Amino acid sequence: MADLSADGIAAVDAADQISDILSLPEHMTDALWRVESAGLSEWDSPGGMVVAGMGSSSIGGALARAVLGDHCIRPMTATRGYGLPGWTTPDTTVLCASYSGDTEETLAAYDAAGALGARRVVVTAGGRLAEIARRDDVPVIPLPGGFPPRVTVGYMTVAALEAAALCGVGHRMASDIDVAVGHLEHLCGEWHPEVDEGRNTAKKLARALHGTIPVIVGAGLTVPVAYRWKTQINQNAKMPAFSHDLPELDHNELAGWGNAEAFGRFSAVFLGDADNHPRIADRIQLTCELIDDDAAGTFQLETLGQSTVERVMSLVLLGDLLSLYLAVLQDVDPTPVGIIDDLKARLAQRT
Numbered sequence: 001m002a003d004l005s006a007d008g009i010a011a012v013d014a015a016d017q018i019s020d021i022l023s024l025p026e027h028m029t030d031a032l033w034r035v036e037s038a039g040l041s042e043w044d045s046p047g048g049m050v051v052a053g054m055g056s057s058s059i060g061g062a063l064a065r066a067v068l069g070d071h072c073i074r075p076m077t078a079t080r081g082y083g084l085p086g087w088t089t090p091d092t093t094v095l096c097a098s099y100s101g102d103t104e105e106t107l108a109a110y111d112a113a114g115a116l117g118a119r120r121v122v123v124t125a126g127g128r129l130a131e132i133a134r135r136d137d138v139p140v141i142p143l144p145g146g147f148p149p150r151v152t153v154g155y156m157t158v159a160a161l162e163a164a165a166l167c168g169v170g171h172r173m174a175s176d177i178d179v180a181v182g183h184l185e186h187l188c189g190e191w192h193p194e195v196d197e198g199r200n201t202a203k204k205l206a207r208a209l210h211g212t213i214p215v216i217v218g219a220g221l222t223v224p225v226a227y228r229w230k231t232q233i234n235q236n237a238k239m240p241a242f243s244h245d246l247p248e249l250d251h252n253e254l255a256g257w258g259n260a261e262a263f264g265r266f267s268a269v270f271l272g273d274a275d276n277h278p279r280i281a282d283r284i285q286l287t288c289e290l291i292d293d294d295a296a297g298t299f300q301l302e303t304l305g306q307s308t309v310e311r312v313m314s315l316v317l318l319g320d321l322l323s324l325y326l327a328v329l330q331d332v333d334p335t336p337v338g339i340i341d342d343l344k345a346r347l348a349q350r351t
């Protein structure tokens with residue numbers, strides 16, 4: 001049986017990504033300071049805000065939108081691609097998020113926002129994006145270098161929340177972020193590598209999902225969290241994983257579960273939240289019952305905490321640790337993503 005002890009994890013996790021994941025509370029605190037250090041003053045964006053980014057740099061915008069929920073006063077969305085939503089106008093703020101600063105899609109979105117005359121803000125650790133933003137006198141929220149982009153989720157989420165507040169899209173969440181940091185520090189202790197499997201939810205779930213293809217299901221607040229779990233399992237554990245959301249899943253994907261065993265061992269993880277519509281809880285329970293015979297396993301989890309920041313980030317932390325523990329169970333170093341690097345190199349040859 002694969003070893004999920006602290007020593008067993010260290011033997012596989014060559015770059016010590018586990019320490020970066022457990023630094024999520026520290027990253028969120030540092031992010032508040034880094035936004036302040038950018039010297040941004042408040043401005044008004046009646047056209048709302050777009051967070052333009054890809055992969056790990058985009059998820060912060062989606063999580064921030066979920067955190068703001070009904071407190072969003074104006075439109076806010078995360079977009080992934082070379083362009084911007086058709087409703088983007090000069091009255092829209094575009095937060096261009098790229099940890100490396102060299103993401104070609106985000107650079108294209110930066111140019112598109114400039115062509116529209118939209119207000120731009122950049123969040124990055126450097127690269128071409130920082131260079132051209134400073135040339136154009138576009139404010140830059142500077143991030144520390146040296147991380148795999150996927151572990152900067154705390155920085156990206158806080159940057160998006162703060163930018164939304166500064167441009168009048170949502171209320172400032174700094175006090176909620178401070179409280180959430182303490183909550184996350186406590187959860188880091190509960191799910192730490194030194195805590196044995198019997199008392200460690202992240203390890204127990206990793207063991208249960210090992211050898212299956214996980215389908216992560218969110219609803220309301222947890223929809224972007226489910227997507228984060230999926231991408232973290234893809235990148236860290238180097239395995240297929242998928243995400244969907246309720247109630248939509250019950251109108252299509254549910255039918256596919258009736259023959260799931262013929263295609264592989266699929267497991268389902270449902271991420272609930274106390275503030276979901278009451279019928280969502282019914283749907284989770286009934287969906288689990290209906291697919292249980294055909295699934296390798298079904299699991300139900302709830303967000304932890306009071307504020308939306310606490311609840312969203314509690315499951316982000318759990319999913320990040322889960323994905324790393326899954327990598328260890330498969331004896332695969334979680335940090336390298338060679339196939340993605342290969343794709344980028346091949347695309348560069350076609351420029």
